[in-house]
Amino acid sequence: MPVYDQNQLLSIIDQASFAMDDVLLYLDTHPCDKAALNYYQYVRDLRQNAKNNYEANFGPLTVDQVRSDQYWTWVQGRWPWEGRGGASVCGTMKNGCSTR
Amino acid sequence: MACSYHNQAAGSQNMQSGSYAFPCPNTGVGGMEHYPVGMGYVPWQQWQQTYSLEQGFQRGTIFPDLDLTFNMGRCR
Numbered sequence: 083m084p085v086y087d088q089n090q091l092l093s094i095i096d097q098a099s100f101a102m103d104d105v106l107l108y109l110d111t112h113p114c115d116k117a118a119l120n121y122y123q124y125v126r127d128l129r130q131n132a133k134n135n136y137e138a139n140f141g142p143l144t145v146d147q148v149r150s151d152q153y154w155t156w157v158q159g160r161w162p163w164e165g166r167g168g169a170s171v172c173g174t175m176k177n178g179c180s181t182r
Numbered sequence: 183m184a185c186s187y188h189n190q191a192a193g194s195q196n197m198q199s200g201s202y203a204f205p206c207p208n209t210g211v212g213g214m215e216h217y218p219v220g221m222g223y224v225p226w227q228q229w230q231q232t233y234s235l236e237q238g239f240q241r242g243t244i245f246p247d248l249d250l251t252f253n254m255g256r257c258r
Contacts (some may be wrong), residue, residue, distance in 0.1 A: 099236035104244045108227065117229045123234070 091136040093145070098129035 086094065102125045107119050133143060141155050142148050148156050217223060230247060238244035 092234075097239040100239050101232070101235050101244050103231075104238065108229070108245070112227075112229070115191075115229050121232065 086132075086135070088136070091132055094132040095136065097130060098132060101125045102129060103175070133161045140163050 093105055094107075101120065105118055105122050105125065109115065109122060112118055130173050136142060137147050148154065206249060214223065227245070227247060230245065232238065232244040233241060233249075235244075241249050243249050
């Protein structure tokens with residue numbers, strides 16, 4: 083995986099998360115569609131890799147990803163009401179927006 | 183179909199005479215001649231080449247088939 087900066091990784095996570103949500107709606111009604119299953123695995127792996135990459139470099143995106151036993155790294159990122167560098171404010175996530 | 187488009191057509195403007203142009207929807211059978219009337223139908227979506235991740239995120243769907251132009255505006 084090439085080197086991405088923080089915002090690039092968040093964009094990949096946003097886009098892959100959305101694509102995963104969209105393909106799962108399709109799969110709910112087409113559970114035997116192999117092309118859709120392949121696409122699901124593609125975006126799931128892409129999203130997981132981007133999340134792992136982000137969390138290794140920029141801290142936890144979700145509260146269950148705090149790794150350090152020395153410091154509560156969850157408090158390092160922006161709070162949801164602090165926005166994303168002036169961009170729109172989203173709930174539930176410390177650093178990102180649409181990830182679940 | 184409680185869109186503003188239909189509400190407008192059924193509203194008080196309907197009763198006015200004069201030059202008001204009524205926005206009539208297309209009610210042609212459009213290839214569904216063999217289906218009974220009065221029922222709702224949703225054609226099965228088929229898998230297709232998806233948008234790129236970036237484009238899907240911008241368009242709000244990864245499927246070009248579902249990226250439709252809504253000429254009548256949004257329902258509120």
